[in-house]
Each structure stands twice: as C-alpha cells, then as structure tokens.
Amino acid sequence: MSEVVGELVRARAAFEQPTLTLLHQRQAPVVIAVFRTAFGRDNRPVPTSRLHTQVESHFSELRRAGQTELPAGSGREVCQRWMRGQWLVRALDESGQEVYTLTSHAQQALELVKTLSRDRATLSEHRVATILTAVRRFNGEVNPDRTTRVGILNAEIARMSAERDRLVDGEELEPPSTDYLVEGFTELQLLISALPSDFARVEERFAEIRGEILASFRAENRPAGEVVDAYLARADALMTATPEGRAFEGAFALLRDDAMVARLREDINALLDHPLAGGLLAEADRAELRGTVRLIRDGLDRVLSQRSRVTSTLKDYIVSHDAARDRELEQTLRQIESELMGWLSGTGPRATLDLPLLPARVEVEHFRERFYDPADDVAPDRLAEVASETAQPPSYGELIAQGGPSLPLLRERLEAAMESADPATSLGEVFGSLDEALRRPVEILGLLHLAAELDLTPDADREHYRTFRPDGSERTFAVPRVPLPDPDPDRAAPLEDS
Numbered sequence: 001m002s003e004v005v006g007e008l009v010r011a012r013a014a015f016e017q018p019t020l021t022l023l024h025q026r027q028a029p030v031v032i033a034v035f036r037t038a039f040g041r042d043n044r045p046v047p048t049s050r051l052h053t054q055v056e057s058h059f060s061e062l063r064r065a066g067q068t069e070l071p072a073g074s075g076r077e078v079c080q081r082w083m084r085g086q087w088l089v090r091a092l093d094e095s096g097q098e099v100y101t102l103t104s105h106a107q108q109a110l111e112l113v114k115t116l117s118r119d120r121a122t123l124s125e126h127r128v129a130t131i132l133t134a135v136r137r138f139n140g141e142v143n144p145d146r147t148t149r150v151g152i153l154n155a156e157i158a159r160m161s162a163e164r165d166r167l168v169d170g171e172e173l174e175p176p177s178t179d180y181l182v183e184g185f186t187e188l189q190l191l192i193s194a195l196p197s198d199f200a201r202v203e204e205r206f207a208e209i210r211g212e213i214l215a216s217f218r219a220e221n222r223p224a225g226e227v228v229d230a231y232l233a234r235a236d237a238l239m240t241a242t243p244e245g246r247a248f249e250g251a252f253a254l255l256r257d258d259a260m261v262a263r264l265r266e267d268i269n270a271l272l273d274h275p276l277a278g279g280l281l282a283e284a285d286r287a288e289l290r291g292t293v294r295l296i297r298d299g300l301d302r303v304l305s306q307r308s309r310v311t312s313t314l315k316d317y318i319v320s321h322d323a324a325r326d327r328e329l330e331q332t333l334r335q336i337e338s339e340l341m342g343w344l345s346g347t348g349p350r351a352t353l354d355l356p357l358l359p360a361r362v363e364v365e366h367f368r369e370r371f372y373d374p375a376d377d378v379a380p381d382r383l384a385e386v387a388s389e390t391a392q393p394p395s396y397g398e399l400i401a402q403g404g405p406s407l408p409l410l411r412e413r414l415e416a417a418m419e420s421a422d423p424a425t426s427l428g429e430v431f432g433s434l435d436e437a438l439r440r441p442v443e444i445l446g447l448l449h450l451a452a453e454l455d456l457t458p459d460a461d462r463e464h465y466r467t468f469r470p471d472g473s474e475r476t477f478a479v480p481r482v483p484l485p486d487p488d489p490d491r492a493a494p495l496e497d498s
Contacts, residue, residue: 199299405446
C-alpha cells in the first residue's frame with residue numbers, strides 16, 4: 001500500500017467518527033448552537049421532555065431569525081436522530097429521572113468549534129517557553145541517566161534561587177506583556193476545555209462495560225465468577241491503559257489532596273485578579289476559568305456514578321437473581337428425587353415409565369381477572385346509638401333569619417325611600433334606615449340586586465353598611481357607593497317582581 005493510499009484510509013476512518021460526521025453535515029452550525037445553549041459548557045444533564053421542548057423552541061427562534069437549514073421533525077424525533085448519530089445519550093440520573101447528556105464525540109465537536117471561534121494563536125515567546133519548560137521537565141522525570149537528572153535539577157534550582165534572591169533584594173518586577181498574558185490564558189483554556197470530553201469518554205467506557213456484563217449474564221455461557229473477574233480486570237485496565245483512565249486517575253488524585261485543590265483555586269483566582277486580565281478576558285471566559293475545580297468535580301462525580309452503576313449491576317444480578325434461581329432449581333430437583341423414590345418403592349426392578357421431557361401445554365380459555373376478596377362480604381359497622389329525645393325543630397322565624405335576602409320587603413322600602421319627601425341619596429342610606437331584622441349581611445346582596453334592576457351603577461367611593469346577624473353580633477362591610485337618582489315622577493318606573 002502506497003503512502004497516499006494509507007493516508008486516505010486513515011482519513012476515511014477519521015471522517016466516519018461521530019465527531020466529524022457531526023461537523024461535516026450541512027446543519028452542523030444549528031446543531032452546535034442548540035447543544036451549546038441547552039447543555040452549557042459543563043454538559044449538565046437535561047430531562048428528556050425538557051430537551052424536546054427546548055429544541056422545538058430554539059428551532060422556532062431560528063426560523064424567526066431567517067434560518068432555513070433546520071432539521072425536520074419534532075423535538076423528540078430530532079433528539080432520537082441525534083442519539084443514532086452518537087451525539088446524545090439517554091440514561092437515568094440518581095433520582096431515576098430520564099435525562100439526555102452529550103457524548104464525548106459531541107463535546108469534542110463543541111470544543112473544536114469553540115477553539116476555531118477564538119483568535120488563532122500565533123508563535124510567541126510564551127508558547128516557545130511553555131514547550132521548552134515542558135520538554136525540560138519531562139526529560140528530568142524520565143531520563144535514565146542519573147547524572148543528567150541531577151544536572152537538570154541543579155540548573156532549575158539555581159535558576160529559581162537566582163530569581164528568588166533578585167526579588168528579595170528589592171529589584172523591580174518585570175511586568176508581562178499583553179501578548180504574553182493572552183497566550184497564557186488561551187493555552188490554559190485549551191487545556192481545561194479538554195477535560196469534559198475526557199471524563200465523558202471514561203463514563204462511556206464504563207457504560208459499555210455495563211452493557212457487556214449484562215449481555216454475558218444473559219447469555220449464561222460463563223459462570224458469574226468469571227464475569228466478575230473479567231469486569232475487575234477491565235476496570236483496572238481502563239484506569240491505567242487508556243489516556244482517559246489516566247486523566248481520571250490524575251483528577252481523582254488531585255481531588256483527594258485538599259491542599260492541591262486549594263492551591264489550584266488560589267492560583268486561578270490570582271491570575272484572574274491580575275490588573276491586565278480584566279481587559280483581556282470576557283466575562284464568560286473568566287467564569288469558565290473560575291469554575292475549573294467545579295468542572296473537575298462534576299466530571300469525577302459522573303464517572304464514579306457510572307462505575308457505581310456497573311458495580312450495582314453485578315451485585316443485583318449475583319445476590320438476588322442467581323441466588324433465587326439456584327434455590328428454585330434445588331427445590332425442583334429435591335421434589336423430583338422424592339417422587340422418584342416413592343415410585344421406585346412400589347415397582348419392580350424392570351418397570352418402565354414413559355415420562356415426557358417437557359410437560360404438556362395447558363389449554364386455558366380464560367383466566368380470572370378478579371379473585372374473591374373476603375373484605376367484600378364484611379357487614380357494615382353498626383349505627384351509633386342516639387338519644388331517644390329528639391331535638392326541637394327550628395321555628396319558621398329562625399328559618400327565615402337563616403335564609404336569603406327579603407326581596408319583597410326590601411323593594412317596598414327602597415321605593416318608599418326614593419319617593420319620600422326627603423329621599424335618600426345612596427343605597428347605603430336606605431340600608432341604614434331599615435329595621436335591624438332587615439339589616440342582615442345577606443340583605444346587602446338583595447339591595448344590590450334591586451339596584452342592578454334599576455340600572456344603577458356604583459361610583460369610585462365606598463360607604464359602610466352596619467349589619468346585625470341573627471345571633472345578635474354586628475359586622476360592618478365596606479361596599480361601593482351606589483347613588484340613587486333624583487325623584488322624577490315622569491320617568492320613575494316601578495320595580496318588577498323577581
């Protein structure tokens with residue numbers, strides 16, 4: 001195979017990866033924008049129903065903005081296509097709720113677009129110094145020559161001692177240039193932005209292991225002990241033999257060291273508090289850097305949760321399922337042995353019995369759906385004994401006092417008040433002139449009803465109605481003031497009975 005053919009094969013294999021299939025499609029900018037808006041930079045899980053609604057809402061906003069290249073279908077159908085493209089994964093969170101999360105392939109695509117959207121980094125002093133420092137430190141850690149390692153350490157100690165002595169002697173601090181700070185923050189963001197996808201790869205690998213373990217248990221081609229041993233071996237290999245596993249172990253070691261975590265947070269805060277950093281970084285970039293420790297903790301929690309699910313799968317299958325099945329098989333074999341011994345005790349040594357290997361099929365036309373419940377035939381509780389003396393029924397006057405408004409009497413009093421020589425000016429004055437028997441709270445509703453028949457409308461003022469309840473208590477109500485018309489015999493109309 002020639003060199004160019006080999007490169008073509010590798011390029012095609014790369015373009016078949018979900019990361020490039022996402023970026024290679026025509027609607028990639030829309031998908032990236034929706035993913036970035038819905039999941040944020042930390043790939044927080046989103047409930048399935050909420051994401052379906054958000055996708056439809058985002059598409060509607062994009063259509064109003066003039067965007068035409070949008071995926072077809074409802075939010076649910078689009079999310080299902082994204083799952084088939086290995087850009088979304090659906091799982092259950094700790095509370096048992098079904099959620100969506102971005103796969104490592106989708107996160108890689110997001111970070112690649114984010115990197116390209118930033119200003120392209122150019123060759124600078126900071127980048128060259130970073131390369132030289134990394135190479136020097138790496139050589140000092142792995143060089144097999146003892147003398148070379150000691151020489152590298154001595155040179156580094158001498159350089160740092162000279163810088164410390166210079167600062168102690170009071171010499172001026174050399175301020176970094178703006179380009180140097182920009183390069184430093186850019187490289188720091190690139191390093192941090194790669195962490196979520198690394199954690200997602202480890203999480204996905206544990207999910208694959210869980211699926212393979214369940215498949216092995218269901219196939220029953222290996223004992224449970226071999227499956228457990230294989231899981232432990234693969235988990236150890238995942239933590240040590242893959243870049244994602246080593247990144248996870250490094251983050252786990254970092255979070256176990258409280259002093260290291262505190263130092264990382266202090267260093268990031270000190271960099272962001274630099275006098276020149278405020279004008280170089282956007283507020284979103286500053287928030288992203290400040291959340292580095294939280295980003296690492298969240299990724300670690302998701303990986304540990306996925307690993308716990310694998311362990312829980314092993315425990316549940318071995319402890320409950322296998323034990324119950326073994327007990328059932330043991331009981332069945334004992335019953336067979338007991339029946340066989342009973343049959344042998346009553347037959348001769350040459351007796352035969354035609355025994356089918358499988359029981360015959362039972363023909364059942366209908367199963368009962370509801371069985372007898374003894375609680376249905378329980379007699380009702382006995383009625384409580386009551387006193388032989390019956391209470392006196394209420395009188396007619398008491399019933400009237402507890403009833404509705406006395407519309408006939410109120411109509412007469414209202415007509416008389418409106419036609420008198422000194423007519424009332426409002427409905428409240430009419431109410432105040434009534435007897436106490438007609439000044440119950442419910443009579444207010446009767447007067448308002450009669451005022452509505454006369455097309456009388458209340459104004460913005462309020463007047464107080466002092467009422468008397470049948471038990472003798474008093475209550476005052478603030479009611480909108482209803483003015484009464486001036487008496488005019490020509491246009492006055494009698495109130496109709498209601």
